Amino acid sequence: MSHYLFILVGAVLVNNVVLVKILGLCPFMGVSKKLETAYGMGAATTFVLTVATGSSYIIDHFLLIPFGLEYLRTLSFIVTIAAIVQLTEMVIAKTSPTLQQTLGIYLPLITTNCAVLGVPLINVASGYNFVESLLFGAGSAVGFSGVLILFAAIRERIEGADVPRYFRGSAIAMVTAGLMALAFMGFAGLDKYQ
Amino acid sequence: MTRDEFSTIAYNGLWKQNTALAQLLGLCPLLAVSTNIVNGVMLALATIIVMALANVAVAMLRNLIPHEIRIPVFILIVAALVTVVDLLFNAQLHELYVVLGIFIPLIVTNCIVLARVEAFAAKNPPLNSTVDGIFMGLGLLWTLAVLGAMRELLGSGTLFSGIDMVFPSLSPIQVLPADYPGFLLGLLPPGAFILLGCMIAWKNWMDARAAERAKRRPPTPEAIADTAEAGA
Amino acid sequence: MTSTPREYTAPGMALRTAAILFIFVIAFTAMLSAAYQWTKPAIAASALAEKMKLLNEVLPGSDYDNPMLQDTLTLPPTAELGLKEPSTLYRARKNGQPAALIFEAVAPDGYAGRIRLLIAIRADGSVAGVRVTQHKETPGLGDYVDPKKDKNKTSPWITQFNGLSLASTPAKEWRVRKDGGRIDYHAGATVTPRAVTRAVHQAVLWADIRRDQLFAEGSTQ
Amino acid sequence: MMFAPAPYLLKDASVSRVMTMVCLALIPGITAYAWLVGPAILVQLVIASVTAIAAEAAMLKLRGKPLAMFLSDGSAIVTAWLIALTFPPLAPWWLVVTGTLFAIVIAKHLYGGLGQNPFNPAMVAFAACIVSFPALMSQWPSVGLQMPLLDQLNVILGLAPRVDALSGATPLDAMKTALKLGEGQVDIAHLLANQDIYGNFAGRGWEWVAVGYLLGGLWLWQRKLITWHAPLAFIGGMVLISGVLWLYQPASFASPLFHLLSGGTLLGAFFIITDPVSGCTTPRGKLIFGFCAGLLAYIIRVFGGFPDGVAFAVLLMNLSAPLIDQLTQPRIFGMKGKQS
Amino acid sequence: MDILLAIAIMALGAVVLGAALGFASIKFKVEGDPLVEKIDAILPQTQCGQCGYPGCKPYAEAIAKGEADINLCPPGGMEGVQRLADLLGREVKPLEAEEKPKQVAIIDENTCIGCTLCIQACPVDAIVGAAKQMHTIIAQQCTGCELCLPPCPVECIHMEVIPETLENWKWKYPVVAIQPVATRPSAEEAA
Amino acid sequence: MLAKLFKFYGGVKPPSNKTLSNQQPIRPAPLPSRLVVPLHQSIGGTPRPLVQAGDPVLKGQKIGEADGWISAAVHAPTSGTVVEVAMHVRPHVSGLESLCVVIEPDGKDEWIAHGPADRAAMSPADICQFLQEHGIVGLGGAGFPTHGKLKATPGVPMAELIINAAECEPYITCDDLLMRERADDIVRGTAVFRDMLQPTRVIIGIEDNKPEAIAAMQKAVEAQGEAFAVVPVPTLYPAGGAKQLIRVLTGKEVPGAMRSTADMGVQVFNVGTAYAAWRAIGHGEPLISRIVTLTGNVRSAGNVEALIGTPMDELLKLAEPNPDTDGIIMGGPMMGFLVPNEHAPIVKTSNCLIAHSERLFPPKAPEMPCIRCGACARACPHELQPFELYWHARAKDFGKTQQYHIFDCIECGCCSFVCPSRIPLVQYFRFAKSEIWAREKEKKAADEAKQRFEFKQFREEREKAEKAEKLAKAAAAQAAKKAAEAAAASDAPATEQPAEAAADPAEAAKKAAIAAAMARAKAQREAAQPKNTDELTPEQAKAMAEIEARRQQAGIVPEPADALPATTEAKPE
Ligand SMILES: Cc1cc2nc3c(=O)[nH]c(=O)nc-3n(C[C@H](O)[C@H](O)[C@H](O)COP(=O)(O)O)c2cc1C
Ligand SMILES: Cc1cc2nc3c(=O)[nH]c(=O)nc-3n(C[C@H](O)[C@H](O)[C@H](O)COP(=O)(O)O)c2cc1C
Ligand SMILES: Cc1cc2nc3c(=O)[nH]c(=O)nc-3n(C[C@H](O)[C@H](O)[C@H](O)COP(=O)(O)O)c2cc1C
Ligand SMILES: Cc1cc2nc3c(=O)[nH]c(=O)nc-3n(C[C@H](O)[C@H](O)[C@H](O)CO)c2cc1C
Ligand code: SF4
Ligand code: SF4
Ligand code: SF4
Numbered sequence A: 001m002s003h004y005l006f007i008l009v010g011a012v013l014v015n016n017v018v019l020v021k022i023l024g025l026c027p028f029m030g031v032s033k034k035l036e037t038a039y040g041m042g043a044a045t046t047f048v049l050t051v052a053t054g055s056s057y058i059i060d061h062f063l064l065i066p067f068g069l070e071y072l073r074t075l076s077f078i079v080t081i082a083a084i085v086q087l088t089e090m091v092i093a094k095t096s097p098t099l100q101q102t103l104g105i106y107l108p109l110i111t112t113n114c115a116v117l118g119v120p121l122i123n124v125a126s127g128y129n130f131v132e133s134l135l136f137g138a139g140s141a142v143g144f145s146g147v148l149i150l151f152a153a154i155r156e157r158i159e160g161a162d163v164p165r166y167f168r169g170s171a172i173a174m175v176t177a178g179l180m181a182l183a184f185m186g187f188a189g190l191d192k193y194q
Numbered sequence B: 001m002t003r004d005e006f007s008t009i010a011y012n013g014l015w016k017q018n019t020a021l022a023q024l025l026g027l028c029p030l031l032a033v034s035t036n037i038v039n040g041v042m043l044a045l046a047t048i049i050v051m052a053l054a055n056v057a058v059a060m061l062r063n064l065i066p067h068e069i070r071i072p073v074f075i076l077i078v079a080a081l082v083t084v085v086d087l088l089f090n091a092q093l094h095e096l097y098v099v100l101g102i103f104i105p106l107i108v109t110n111c112i113v114l115a116r117v118e119a120f121a122a123k124n125p126p127l128n129s130t131v132d133g134i135f136m137g138l139g140l141l142w143t144l145a146v147l148g149a150m151r152e153l154l155g156s157g158t159l160f161s162g163i164d165m166v167f168p169s170l171s172p173i174q175v176l177p178a179d180y181p182g183f184l185l186g187l188l189p190p191g192a193f194i195l196l197g198c199m200i201a202w203k204n205w206m207d208a209r210a211a212e213r214a215k216r217r218p219p220t221p222e223a224i225a226d227t228a229e230a231g232a
Numbered sequence C: 001m002t003s004t005p006r007e008y009t010a011p012g013m014a015l016r017t018a019a020i021l022f023i024f025v026i027a028f029t030a031m032l033s034a035a036y037q038w039t040k041p042a043i044a045a046s047a048l049a050e051k052m053k054l055l056n057e058v059l060p061g062s063d064y065d066n067p068m069l070q071d072t073l074t075l076p077p078t079a080e081l082g083l084k085e086p087s088t089l090y091r092a093r094k095n096g097q098p099a100a101l102i103f104e105a106v107a108p109d110g111y112a113g114r115i116r117l118l119i120a121i122r123a124d125g126s127v128a129g130v131r132v133t134q135h136k137e138t139p140g141l142g143d144y145v146d147p148k149k150d151k152n153k154t155s156p157w158i159t160q161f162n163g164l165s166l167a168s169t170p171a172k173e174w175r176v177r178k179d180g181g182r183i184d185y186h187a188g189a190t191v192t193p194r195a196v197t198r199a200v201h202q203a204v205l206w207a208d209i210r211r212d213q214l215f216a217e218g219s220t221q
Numbered sequence D: 001m002m003f004a005p006a007p008y009l010l011k012d013a014s015v016s017r018v019m020t021m022v023c024l025a026l027i028p029g030i031t032a033y034a035w036l037v038g039p040a041i042l043v044q045l046v047i048a049s050v051t052a053i054a055a056e057a058a059m060l061k062l063r064g065k066p067l068a069m070f071l072s073d074g075s076a077i078v079t080a081w082l083i084a085l086t087f088p089p090l091a092p093w094w095l096v097v098t099g100t101l102f103a104i105v106i107a108k109h110l111y112g113g114l115g116q117n118p119f120n121p122a123m124v125a126f127a128a129c130i131v132s133f134p135a136l137m138s139q140w141p142s143v144g145l146q147m148p149l150l151d152q153l154n155v156i157l158g159l160a161p162r163v164d165a166l167s168g169a170t171p172l173d174a175m176k177t178a179l180k181l182g183e184g185q186v187d188i189a190h191l192l193a194n195q196d197i198y199g200n201f202a203g204r205g206w207e208w209v210a211v212g213y214l215l216g217g218l219w220l221w222q223r224k225l226i227t228w229h230a231p232l233a234f235i236g237g238m239v240l241i242s243g244v245l246w247l248y249q250p251a252s253f254a255s256p257l258f259h260l261l262s263g264g265t266l267l268g269a270f271f272i273i274t275d276p277v278s279g280c281t282t283p284r285g286k287l288i289f290g291f292c293a294g295l296l297a298y299i300i301r302v303f304g305g306f307p308d309g310v311a312f313a314v315l316l317m318n319l320s321a322p323l324i325d326q327l328t329q330p331r332i333f334g335m336k337g338k339q340s
Numbered sequence E: 001m002d003i004l005l006a007i008a009i010m011a012l013g014a015v016v017l018g019a020a021l022g023f024a025s026i027k028f029k030v031e032g033d034p035l036v037e038k039i040d041a042i043l044p045q046t047q048c049g050q051c052g053y054p055g056c057k058p059y060a061e062a063i064a065k066g067e068a069d070i071n072l073c074p075p076g077g078m079e080g081v082q083r084l085a086d087l088l089g090r091e092v093k094p095l096e097a098e099e100k101p102k103q104v105a106i107i108d109e110n111t112c113i114g115c116t117l118c119i120q121a122c123p124v125d126a127i128v129g130a131a132k133q134m135h136t137i138i139a140q141q142c143t144g145c146e147l148c149l150p151p152c153p154v155e156c157i158h159m160e161v162i163p164e165t166l167e168n169w170k171w172k173y174p175v176v177a178i179q180p181v182a183t184r185p186s187a188e189e190a191a
Numbered sequence F: 001m002l003a004k005l006f007k008f009y010g011g012v013k014p015p016s017n018k019t020l021s022n023q024q025p026i027r028p029a030p031l032p033s034r035l036v037v038p039l040h041q042s043i044g045g046t047p048r049p050l051v052q053a054g055d056p057v058l059k060g061q062k063i064g065e066a067d068g069w070i071s072a073a074v075h076a077p078t079s080g081t082v083v084e085v086a087m088h089v090r091p092h093v094s095g096l097e098s099l100c101v102v103i104e105p106d107g108k109d110e111w112i113a114h115g116p117a118d119r120a121a122m123s124p125a126d127i128c129q130f131l132q133e134h135g136i137v138g139l140g141g142a143g144f145p146t147h148g149k150l151k152a153t154p155g156v157p158m159a160e161l162i163i164n165a166a167e168c169e170p171y172i173t174c175d176d177l178l179m180r181e182r183a184d185d186i187v188r189g190t191a192v193f194r195d196m197l198q199p200t201r202v203i204i205g206i207e208d209n210k211p212e213a214i215a216a217m218q219k220a221v222e223a224q225g226e227a228f229a230v231v232p233v234p235t236l237y238p239a240g241g242a243k244q245l246i247r248v249l250t251g252k253e254v255p256g257a258m259r260s261t262a263d264m265g266v267q268v269f270n271v272g273t274a275y276a277a278w279r280a281i282g283h284g285e286p287l288i289s290r291i292v293t294l295t296g297n298v299r300s301a302g303n304v305e306a307l308i309g310t311p312m313d314e315l316l317k318l319a320e321p322n323p324d325t326d327g328i329i330m331g332g333p334m335m336g337f338l339v340p341n342e343h344a345p346i347v348k349t350s351n352c353l354i355a356h357s358e359r360l361f362p363p364k365a366p367e368m369p370c371i372r373c374g375a376c377a378r379a380c381p382h383e384l385q386p387f388e389l390y391w392h393a394r395a396k397d398f399g400k401t402q403q404y405h406i407f408d409c410i411e412c413g414c415c416s417f418v419c420p421s422r423i424p425l426v427q428y429f430r431f432a433k434s435e436i437w438a439r440e441k442e443k444k445a446a447d448e449a450k451q452r453f454e455f456k457q458f459r460e461e462r463e464k465a466e467k468a469e470k471l472a473k474a475a476a477a478q479a480a481k482k483a484a485e486a487a488a489a490s491d492a493p494a495t496e497q498p499a500e501a502a503a504d505p506a507e508a509a510k511k512a513a514i515a516a517a518m519a520r521a522k523a524q525r526e527a528a529q530p531k532n533t534d535e536l537t538p539e540q541a542k543a544m545a546e547i548e549a550r551r552q553q554a555g556i557v558p559e560p561a562d563a564l565p566a567t568t569e570a571k572p573e
């Protein structure tokens, strides 16, 4: 039981996808200018990442491994994820305009979030079982959303700061991400209890 | 393709629309594997191959692909190409393959590839698309190389560490004195972020300076024609 | 943009997209599979080479002449070696005689977690070589146990174990100097060497009592 | 035409006065520190201050800001002193210089200087240095080491070799290592009995430095420069988690008192957690900030990879502060009891 | 053999996913684009066409489609660019043209010949009058777009900067700040 | 006396400096050489001028008619001649001009006929109108027309009537002196308000640093046998803010969004307002003068009763300003402003003139960045987060400032007072507020423009369609006619174009045809020529009519503008 907890907490903090594993940076930098959009992106990513880890596990274990087709992992994972994302997007766009506003417009961006492919691949590399994979996926998603939201709040504040001219915009955001990563290094070593 | 087109594409890829410094795309591999020049350059090469091929493929096939499954098909093409590159690295440069790890397969989701495919190849003829892919990749390459060099130098005082994985006969250069304590932060994620931030600021500075100079110089006839065209 | 302005019904569109995706997938999977088949031997070869290289680091190639990769045993999870999962043990022989055992061990109490080791122990009980294969120790501080990171390139820290055996080294000397043993360490970073030393000592002890049995067991393919 | 807006009356307050008072409040702690390890700390204070002022001046000049006005505000000195006080006292000079430069240039001026930095500059310096130079940053002089000023100076300037005696560990680290080594055979009471390391109650002598910080902090509070929220919550968080674990397994977890008086707890509680610029500003926000920082500091120092967790805890809370502030906006006048 | 197996499995997946996507794309088709409305709401509705589009709405549509940049509307000013950038998550860019102070058109009563050409030109019906009658501009409704200037045959229309009165007077940005304050980049700064 | 006082959050204690000016009794100010009476002196509509240059006026004669309900009449402060009705600088931070009546006093100070109101015969509405006619507006600062506040909100019982005598701003003592010297009239005025509002309690709140005023008021209340409570409140700026005083005296907190305190069953009036109301009701005197504190860098500070319209510099001379005086602050040092033009007249809300000098009010040290110390938040009586407001106002992120409740800020200046970085916080807030208002106006204008644009497009579409239809019809008619003509003149050779057939024998028929064609063409042209005179608003029509009239005068248009559509005649309101 505590083992599962460690995987989850570890994925959120110690091995944070963005700041430690360095995955999913493009949306992290791109969709963090406003707190509101960060919430939306966080929710969308959480959904997709969880689905992606689940479906990838199933594909890997029931199609690829039995037939010795591991080399098709990248291909099959990503195409499936892309299709699922697109399907979800269409369904949301049609069925719920509010959900479309909060979630839908972010969905298309997610296919190019490398965390979505990276996390399932890490799962495979770590040999996680289904539950572990899901937990790691969910933990990564929460870790992503969490730092995205915190980052957005900081960026909203920095917006008002007297940042030197050439550093305004993405440069200072990058430095901020660096200092956030520095802060997250504080969790290093906590996962040795795993 | 005219010479002008070519130079626009080249300028865009190398500087103006530089994936890392201007578009802020493809950041993960950029930051993750730029711990030294060699890793960075090799990953950039892999990306260039994928990007060029993907752009050709999409540009050639663009008229066959229905809008609804555009994204899955693009991704399919990219993923297939990436896997091929992955296999090649595994076969030929196994050590490097181990070091680069999941960042080779992740070229698939590397936003630059898809963004370029979407933004350029899907609208342009194959030759232009190929050139675009190559120059976008070259833009990534030099950024990666510079970032890698800075991190390596700062972190361990060397350059080209790991070169023996590609050319077994060569060995890394110790640039700073051997007792340089090593500002490890440079090799760690925070250092990568901060240094990239500085590079972006540097680009802003260069651009601002160029703009300043352009303003001071009386506009050339071509420039006037250009703006007129842009206005039209 | 589709070139056809035609209106489709839902099932019609489903058929159409399915067909197109089908064609694309066939084409690209075929390409991919071909590439895979083509590179397969090379990949296998480089994987093999990598493994051999690692094995040869702990046991010089001149010390054995059997195809070691075929002469293996699968060890169950072994607590004494700190292993929580099955692992492979290689048996080196020279001229048909047992030469050395090569196996994995884990030091569980490194500064930042588990440190994986590959250890070769000769038939006479002495250590032939130790390599760190995986660790998370602090770069620049605890990572000198990995010869690739050790600043001392001529005689890396890890080579201290070469030649040690239970016979030559009493139990209380299987410790870092600070704790009264004979293993050197870097001041300010004692945790890591301590962990490695303890793990190597454990491994030597483990191998010592079952060496003959291990060499004798039917080889697994 | 002259135009100055109301109010025309102003309270007699200024940033430089605020910063001067913070420096004054640090003096009791510094005195105890100097008494404990000798004048080395004073040397470090000077090195850090000079570096900070120089870096501040250079950055102001580069950015085209009025030099005199900002150099005299004193905030760089506060940052510098906190860096000097958190770095090992015999750390080589270049380490302190590197840290201070990093703090002033990257953590402070890239964000626009005074008042605009989201991260605590001093703690950024500490964190950057400990991940970069873990060995040097965890070498604390063995306690009871009496060394004349000149020798200390030589060590700091790198003119004398760093002997083993200089590279002990803090009580916190020593305890962590000892517990690990003992693997359950050593118990806390036994360890603490070793007065050579642990002194009267929390690391020989260090507890008196902590008491000095406590006094300074209380004075700041009395002068209304800081509010009680963050320090109390920080101490509360630390006491709570250490108390629970201590009650649960007294043999392997040290008492709350030990944790309060060792490492950077009290310096952090009164001088670092309270940094107004990078911390939370709403009362509830300060409580959350302090409490979480206390928990995190304990977790990192006891279970994590670093000798003390205050710096990382502060940075982690710094990055949460803007969000916490937004979520804990107080009810405004006329909105009491209403869902706004 | 392996290749065939691989192809078969992937093809199976492709058929399933392709069918699902195709089906969904028709079943869940949505019309209209709420984004255009949002963009249009930000544009100043001057309808002046300086953006190169025949009005604010067409420009909004072009932005939504990604065809037009967000910095083409001079009446909207940097302010407008900023808000568009916020809405669309794009980078702020300096305005293409210079910002002008707010103006209104004034018709010289004594020269106007009542030709009605300006009425036809004014996109917001801010000019009243009929054929052969003196025309006048309702200052409150004039958006200052200058479209009525060129058609006037006797050039009786000119633009005037709206003067500051107690009604439209605004508190200024505090000037005592010694330190040059960072705000969102203004046009000349970002240039 | 009330048992319990409440506290409000925040507040500051600046040095009060009141003894400077409260040592002398109120002096009457001499008649100035010229009076400039701005028409706009209260919140709401600008009164319409009733006089023209050259008109003689008497003291108390109405010279400006209230424009709408939220507006109050303006009166001549003395007798004399109207010199002009023109734009003159107003006592306003902007230094801009507004319409003023300039009167040259004749020195006779001759009253117009006036007398007390017959309250017994007047309904509350009549009394309101009476006060409006007599130009009574709030003298506490904002200048809201008093009659507008004399009605309880329907459904909310009026619990407390509060007379605001806190006078919390440093330096100002006009209310203090008024209470010391004219407490009886204040109490009578309060009684008028009490009769109108019928509150359960009447409380007169006075800061406890004015013991003489408290005593005087208590005496007056007792003397008149009223049940008003005279309550000393702790001296803490801004206890005199209506919401703070309500909080202190009743414990109620009036939310910032609430339009009127009457919605909470409380109404607040300044003492000066009560006094002025009684002068109107009891004596029929309109509001033409007020008590003004003259203080600051002067040799003989004190209070004067000055006529509205007296130029400030002239008035301040009475207090003998020191030579290093370099400006005049109107109002208190916390909320007032340095007047950009010292010739500006005093108005009904000018309670204090402070001679400014650098010795008294040292120039501010330059603004430093905010260090988020929170001192401002601890001082803000409205419990706002001024540094957050500042942060976003500075970056011009106005949405965020509204999120942080910028419109709850009463601009009291406590935050600026305590800020160690000496940031002119209030200034930033005023800037943000006025930008937001301007923006809202612009938004509204844009919406309207869009509507009109869409309507125009719609109309053009319609016209195009109509024109096409007409053309088609005309073509058909012509074809028919031609056929008829051809039939009529079957002997003549058929011609395509009537005009070309000049030598046609059938001249008459042709001429008729040409005339018809011209008429058609004319009709067509007219149909095609857009008219924009339908659906005009009355103001537009009025403006057009005026212009047409001017043009006619100038002889540009030969004939009367009878072409103006009927809507022109629509009555202006
Ligand atoms: C950030 C940090 C990382 C460290 N990493 C290691 C490590 O990887 N290996 C190690 O042996 N000690 C490491 N240490 C040092 C240990 O905490 C401990 O102080 C040291 O091992 C004790 O050695 P000593 O007995 O020689 O003083 C690290 C210390 C810090 C502060
Ligand atoms: C304000 C105004 C007044 C005019 N007054 C007369 C007039 O009194 N007599 C006349 O023959 N034409 C008058 N015109 C018509 C023009 O002088 C000119 O003859 C006419 O525009 C030519 O007609 P067309 O535009 O249909 O070709 C007037 C035009 C305008 C705009
Ligand atoms: C900060 C602040 C301080 C004020 N101080 C006083 C004061 O001392 N005396 C006063 O009568 N009104 C003061 N006012 C005005 C009151 O809020 C309120 O408008 C006035 O008492 C209403 O009475 P009136 O309509 O008769 O002017 C102050 C307002 C503010 C915002
Ligand atoms: C109560 C108080 C605590 C402070 N703590 C710190 C601190 O921990 N670290 C620091 O760099 N500066 C500190 N400062 C100084 C100043 O706020 C800091 O340099 C700013 O972050 C610079 O913008 C402190 C100032 C005050 C008033
Ligand atoms: S430039 Fe602006 S105001 Fe003019 S039409 Fe275009 S969007 Fe409208
Ligand atoms: S009157 Fe002229 S400037 Fe004004 S809106 Fe109409 S066309 Fe534009
Ligand atoms: S001016 Fe506004 S923000 Fe400042 S203290 Fe007064 S109410 Fe609060």
Ligand code: SF4
Residues within 6 Å of the ligand: F369, F370, F371, F372, F373, F374, F375, F376, F377, F386, F387, F390, F415, F418, F419, F420, F421, F422, F423, F425
């Ligand atoms: S008092 Fe001044 S410095 Fe302090 S928080 Fe408020 S605005 Fe900032």
Ligand code: FES
Residues within 6 Å of the ligand: A023, A024, A025, A026, A027, A112, A113, A114, A115, B025, B026, B027, B028, B029, B109, B110, B111, B112
């Ligand atoms: S490369 Fe773009 S998200 Fe990772």
